[in-house]
Amino acid sequence: MGNMICRGMVAIWLGLLATDSIATTLTIASYPNFDASVREMISEYEKLNPEIKIRLVSLSYYDHHNSLYTALKTNTPIADVVGIEQGFISKFVYSGKLTALSHAPFDAEKYSDRLTPFMVVNGRGNDGQLYALPADIGPGTLFYRPDKLQQAGVSIDDLTRSWEGFIQAGLKLKAQGILLLANAEEIKDVYIRTGIKSGEGIYFDAAGRVLVNSPRFVTAFTLAKQIRSAGLDARLQIWSNDWAESIRRGHVATLMMGAWFTDHLASWIAPQDAGRWRVHQLPGGVYANWGGSYYAIPQNAAHKAEAWDFIRYMTLAPQVQRHLFTKLDTFPALQQAQADELMSQPVSYLGNQPARLLWQTAAQTMPAIVANKHDAYAADIVRKQLDLVLDNDKDIQQALADAERQIQRKVQRP
Structure with missing residues (x-):
C-alpha cells in the first residue's frame, strides 16, 4: 500500500x-x-x-x-x-x-x-x-502559557530548573485541571538530545554503532513514563486535529518544539491566543536543535x-x-x-517578548549533532517502542533492547 x-x-x-x-x-x-x-x-x-x-x-x-x-x-x-x-x-x-x-x-x-x-x-x-x-x-524551545502557570502557583523557574521540577510543576497544574503536555513523547524527544558527544548523532555514534540501548534513552523513556503514569499529558498524537484543538482550547500549559512553531501557533493553531504564549529555554539546561x-x-x-x-x-x-x-x-x-x-x-x-534573543543563545550553544542516513528509520522504531511502554506497560529495558535489535537489522541489511 x-x-x-x-x-x-x-x-x-x-x-x-x-x-x-x-x-x-x-x-x-x-x-x-x-x-x-x-x-x-x-x-x-x-x-x-x-x-x-x-x-x-x-x-x-x-x-x-x-x-x-x-x-x-x-x-x-x-x-x-x-x-x-x-x-x-x-x-x-x-x-x-x-x-x-x-x-x-x-x-x-x-x-x-x-x-x-x-x-x-x-x-x-x-x-x-x-x-x-x-x-x-x-533552536529547541519550551512554549508555555503564563496564565496557566499562575493559576497553579507555578513559576517558570519551577518548571524549567530540572526535569524533576518539571514533573512536580505538572502535578500542581493537574490539580487545577490543566495538563502539562499534549503528549509525553515530547519529553523523550528533548532528553534524547542531551549529552551527545561531539561527532555523534542522536541514534548512532561516529562509527555507526546504534546508541538507543543506553542510559540516555532509558532516562528519556522513564521520564515519559512518569508523565503518562501521573496523568500529566493529554495522550494526543502530535500534529493530529485533536492535538491542535487541545492547544486551541488551552488544555495544555506547555509545548516543546523548535522556534519555527511560533508561526504555526500564530497562523493556524491558535491565532486567537496572541499574547498568551511565551517561550523559555528547554527544561534541565538542555540546548537542542x-x-x-x-x-x-x-x-x-x-x-x-x-x-x-x-x-x-x-x-x-x-x-x-x-x-x-x-x-x-x-x-x-x-x-x-x-x-x-x-x-x-x-x-x-x-x-x-524578545524571544529571538533566546533562540540566538540556543543556536550558539546547542551541540553539533551529526546525522545518519538511518535516522528517520531509527526515530520511527524508537517512537513505536515508546508507545508500547506508555500504552502497554512494556518494560523499558526490553523496549530499548528490541529497538536496538530492529535498527541493527536495518543497518546491516545490504
Whole structure:
C-alpha cells in the first residue's frame, strides 16, 4: 500500500511538471511549513527574474519525503529543487541521486563558511561533497502559557530548573485541571538530545554503532513514563486535529518544539491566543536543535543552473533570510542573519517578548549533532517502542533492547 501511495504521489508531481510556453518553469517540491518560505518569496523572485516562473508542488510531510525517495531511486523526474527536512537529510545526501554542489559550475564550497557549521556537515555525502544547502535551523524551545502557570502557583523557574521540577510543576497544574503536555513523547524527544558527544548523532555514534540501548534513552523513556503514569499529558498524537484543538482550547500549559512553531501557533493553531504564549529555554539546561530544512537539486533536474540560482537566493541572501525570519519565524541558517539587530525586536504573538534573543543563545550553544542516513528509520522504531511502554506497560529495558535489535537489522541489511 505504501508503494502504491508513493507511486500515486509521484504521478501527481509528473502531471505538474509541464513546461511553461513563455518562461522557464522552475518546479520546487516541498512540504508544510517549509513550503511557506517558497510561497512567501515567489513574487519577489519572479520580479527579479522575469524569465523564470516558479511552480510550487507541496505534499504532506511524510508523503513528500517518501515519494521523493521513491522517485529518486527510480530516476523519475520530480522537480528542479527539492526541500528536505533535517531528519531525512542523510538518507538523501547518501543516496547518490542528488547533484553534487561543491565544485563548478555551482561552487557551493566557497559559501559554506557563511552557514551554520553543523548543518553544512549534515549536507555532505560520504564523499565529502555538498549535496544540500541549509535554509533554516530549529533552536529547541519550551512554549508555555503564563496564565496557566499562575493559576497553579507555578513559576517558570519551577518548571524549567530540572526535569524533576518539571514533573512536580505538572502535578500542581493537574490539580487545577490543566495538563502539562499534549503528549509525553515530547519529553523523550528533548532528553534524547542531551549529552551527545561531539561527532555523534542522536541514534548512532561516529562509527555507526546504534546508541538507543543506553542510559540516555532509558532516562528519556522513564521520564515519559512518569508523565503518562501521573496523568500529566493529554495522550494526543502530535500534529493530529485533536492535538491542535487541545492547544486551541488551552488544555495544555506547555509545548516543546523548535522556534519555527511560533508561526504555526500564530497562523493556524491558535491565532486567537496572541499574547498568551511565551517561550523559555528547554527544561534541565538542555540546548537542542529541533528540525531544520535544506534545498537540493535532483541529478535529473531539467534546469540545474536556474535551480542553483534559486537556492542561493533562498539560503545566502541576507535580506531574504531576515524577511523569512521576521515573517515566519524560520530561524536562519545564514550566520550573518543570526547576528542581525532584528534578534532584539519583540515578537508580537509572544506578548512582545524578545524571544529571538533566546533562540540566538540556543543556536550558539546547542551541540553539533551529526546525522545518519538511518535516522528517520531509527526515530520511527524508537517512537513505536515508546508507545508500547506508555500504552502497554512494556518494560523499558526490553523496549530499548528490541529497538536496538530492529535498527541493527536495518543497518546491516545490504
